[in-house]
Amino acid sequence: KEERITLAHGSGGKATQTLIQAVFLEEFGNPLLAPLEDGATLPLGDARAAFTTDSFVVSPLFFPGGDIGDLAVNGTVNDLAMCGARPAFLAAGFILEEGFPVADLRRIAASMAAAAAAAGVSIVTGDTKVVQRGKADGCYITTTGVGVVERPVELSASGARPGDAVIVSGPMGDHGAAIMVARGDFDLESPIVSDTAPLHGVVSALLDALPGHVRTLRDATRGGVATILNEVATASRAAVVIEEKALPVRPEVTGVCELLGIDPLYVACEGRFVAVVDGAHAGRALEALRRHPLGAGASIIGTIRDDPPGLVLLRTAFGGTRIVDLLVGDPLPRIC
Amino acid sequence: KEERITLAHGSGGKATQTLIQAVFLEEFGNPLLAPLEDGATLPLGDARAAFTTDSFVVSPLFFPGGDIGDLAVNGTVNDLAMCGARPAFLAAGFILEEGFPVADLRRIAASMAAAAAAAGVSIVTGDTKVVQRGKADGCYITTTGVGVVERPVELSASGARPGDAVIVSGPMGDHGAAIMVARGDFDLESPIVSDTAPLHGVVSALLDALPGHVRTLRDATRGGVATILNEVATASRAAVVIEEKALPVRPEVTGVCELLGIDPLYVACEGRFVAVVDGAHAGRALEALRRHPLGAGASIIGTIRDDPPGLVLLRTAFGGTRIVDLLVGDPLPRIC
Ligand SMILES: Nc1ncnc2c1ncn2[C@@H]1O[C@H](COP(=O)(O)OP(=O)(O)OP(=O)(O)O)[C@@H](O)[C@H]1O
Ligand SMILES: Nc1ncnc2c1ncn2[C@@H]1O[C@H](COP(=O)(O)OP(=O)(O)OP(=O)(O)O)[C@@H](O)[C@H]1O
Ligand SMILES: [Mg+2]
Ligand SMILES: [Mg+2]
Ligand SMILES: [Mg+2]
Ligand SMILES: [Mg+2]
Ligand SMILES: [Mg+2]
Ligand SMILES: [Mg+2]
The missing domain is CATH 3.30.1330.10 (PurM-like, N-terminal domain)
Known part of the structure; x- marks a missing residue:
């Protein structure tokens, strides 16, 4: 059967990654893209x-x-x-x-x-x-x-090391939730607004505060924070362990996501990023972020472990643990 | 009446220029774009x-x-x-x-x-x-x-001066004609193939042969050679005078264009460019181009004059003169 492009190939999740690797990386492959x-x-x-x-x-x-x-x-x-x-x-x-x-x-x-x-x-x-x-x-x-690139940085999803802290710069899912409501398909009303914002200022503040101690920066767009964490776990061959109760989500966003049956961890932001930083400097990183208006809602959401490599684990509010996988399908097409 | 986007806004001709200037240049305006x-x-x-x-x-x-x-x-x-x-x-x-x-x-x-x-x-x-x-x-x-940019070039559509020679690097309109035939709307058959090709090699040959004497380079894509010549005439506040009998067009392309009622001067190429060079070095420019496979069909098609500024004039095979204006409408949508 002829394989065809589906909306899931545009989700930023599992299907997108597979397509990029099987077609684009395969054909274009070079050290800068890889x-x-x-x-x-x-x-x-x-x-x-x-x-x-x-x-x-x-x-x-x-x-x-x-x-x-x-x-x-x-x-x-x-x-x-x-x-x-x-x-x-x-x-x-x-x-x-x-x-x-x-x-x-x-x-x-x-x-x-x-x-x-x-x-x-x-x-x-x-x-x-x-x-x-x-x-x-x-x-x-x-x-x-x-x-x-004016600083001597070496940032990469492959740079996370056991003991590092995982930080998210603010509440998750505002952009995706705002788009879903705006689309009017669900007859919802909500005060949620997109978080679209330029992040280089708050990133500068972080890099200035922690020279040499920031491993990874990634904006949490399609596929949300969960996708970024999976990219880090895979590229760094490490485990990412996050705490459910530490995840910042606005109550309005939680409400919309519950109605739509979507986990906010997978919902796109357009003004939030995930940073992996040396665990010894995590407190200083959080302070630097919180001093900036676009990092005021920053939280440490987890840590890097060596085991099990390649997996993202969520410790639930009830003390259980579950695997946070890549997004499958596309619950929110054309979000960006 | 509400103004709406038409196919002509994508033609590369008059409507495109107006839209770019009225909307994009107006809003984005900065010295690098201008x-x-x-x-x-x-x-x-x-x-x-x-x-x-x-x-x-x-x-x-x-x-x-x-x-x-x-x-x-x-x-x-x-x-x-x-x-x-x-x-x-x-x-x-x-x-x-x-x-x-x-x-x-x-x-x-x-x-x-x-x-x-x-x-x-x-x-x-x-x-x-x-x-x-x-x-x-x-x-x-x-x-x-x-x-x-490794050479100390200053290339610009505004750089043409009276006495300069206008050169086209090869036959005009192959790409546009190939697309029109391929579209099958006109029930034509023709051996025409697109001229799509990378031009930096033949451009290098020209720049090496004429250091400091190349004023303008522009690839003749949407709107064809006529559009480029108008851009040069306007930006340089000069007249561009071209000779109909010097215009290189393949007979197959002439045939398709006659059937479709389109002048090959307006038909897109994707592997041809227009060069304006110091008239004293035009012969050397032509030699350098013709030595390269992608410039083998190069011709000097005209000269820059000071009067009438801003206009492109065509001297016809019969000795008459007509104005070659910007393309109006879009006879060939989605050519590139
Ligand atoms: N068609 C493509 N050709 C080459 N590389 C691609 C292609 N599509 C994506 N990539 C590469 O795959 C990686 C992931 O792309 P993706 O678009 O998911 O990242 P992003 O821009 O950070 O996310 P988003 O698009 O949601 O903002 C990037 O390194 C990107 O350069
Ligand atoms: N939407 C836009 N915003 C800003 N600048 C634009 C926009 N569209 C076109 N321009 C600018 O207008 C000029 C003409 O654009 P155009 O696309 O016609 O050039 P081109 O790429 O050489 O031709 P073609 O697209 O046919 O290959 C360029 O300087 C381009 O940067
Ligand atoms: Mg992208
Ligand atoms: Mg990104
Ligand atoms: Mg992006
Ligand atoms: Mg263009
Ligand atoms: Mg061009
Ligand atoms: Mg172009």
């Missing part, structure tokens, strides 16, 4: 540049707390930040559907401009394509970023 | 990097001479080459439609890998999104490139 980090780090003259791309297909285009425009800027700014880079330049490619209102496009471009200004980046090049009615869904945007 | 060259040139440490992006929505995905994969690699490689850069790194963002055959995706990825290897670039980062059936058309790809 570690599958948030971006690639490029040697350019005497500089190190970070380079990353994301396509945005979120639906709806406008939602509480943001729109596809600021999401597309912040998303790429954040993947640069996760490389330890100062975000500097963006490219923006638009695929527009015939019939899309120019006023909406202008609103989206204005929102990108504002987000770029807030993040200190310039949109320096772009592209505009149009497809016939019914061949897209209004507006898709691909942003690609170049950043400058 | 000249609207093929790519932006970035200061990065002691290096100068070129940076460019293109989204590809070509239909059909597979066509004589290529497919969306090698087109997406070569297109971005060529925009880097037009900046005088050595193409080095690519990012690739995929938007896939639910139901797309994985075998086709693999074929496209393999074609990208082969094109990247041929061009000496690495695909170092990427993204994969999936949208529901009916929200895309199989596969869209956005490639973004980073190149290294």
